[in-house]
Amino acid sequence: MENNFLQSLDEIEFHDLAIKSLTLDFESKSCKFMFEEYDSVKQIYCPLEINFYGLSKFISKYPSEFDFKVGTCYSMKYEKQKDSLYELEFLFELTSLQPVYSLTICFTSLTVKRTLSDKAIEFKNTGFDSKIDERLWLEKNSLAV
């Protein structure tokens, strides 16, 4: 069970991922991040919802000289603290592409609701060398746009 939710997190490429909102629920000690993934196959944007439960830490930090204008997510990393407790850090860019805004949480479990299609995930994971390779892959998979 534990591996399942971590695996679902590992499968997501957070680099340059657009973040739409963050909702904190103090009563239930949970938070919800809404991201937006791009589906290169259908050329549409797909919501990605991640809920963290059992929050025991929430640290939001950025240099004061920056406006709080959040760009995209730069990276995500997590590590196990002790049994069923994880610390996770999102790094976001603020204006001018500077990845300086860190958001650190501790949680016990999470859920991922991903709406990106399997084919679009396969496309993302293929790692193309060029635009031409991307187009050929789409054509070979009868997904030419």
Added chain:
Amino acid sequence: MIGLSPQETKEEQGTAARSESTTLSKKNFASIIVVSFLLIGISAVISQFVFYDSNSEEAEKVLQKLDNDYKIGKTLTNKEFDLYCQLLEKIWKKHLKACYCKDGIKNPTPGIDWTNPPSSPEILGTDWVDVTHSIAKEKSNRIIFRNRNTGEEIAFEIGRIKKDGSRLPNHWHRPNPESADDSDYYLDECGKPVRKSHDDSHIWIKGLTPYGE
């Protein structure tokens, strides 16, 4: 001369009609066969253009021919030109500007061709100043440069290693200075505004040699 009765005439006409019908059926059958072969042939030709194995000797020959045709000014079809661009990149590692940005280049950066961007920031020149914040330096693989004359900012990203061991390729980002919201946050290699998370916001390093420019 033997005259035919109306009955005999009708029978003869019937026989002639059946014979004509049989001939027509044969003709139709032959036409279907010909059309089928034609369709198979066309599909084979198209598939050659779409799924060309760029490592084959045949591909080199095709590239030579297309290159020659292009240089002498012969008009290539869209499919032929796409194939020419593909093989130029794949086999000769050459970059032909005409292969990119068919709608033209917008928001150009003086001294940088974003369709074949610098493979390293070291060759940017002294007009570009490193303005990466200390936290960004500590926590990311991103280096942000500002042009001291124009104020334009660009970012170079060293591709990090993913959990599966593979490395994301090095790339550039161009923030859109005129951005109003998420929909036009970046510029792509042609200078066209693109939305956050869009694949085209990554300007991949191709490492190609300029060709015919």
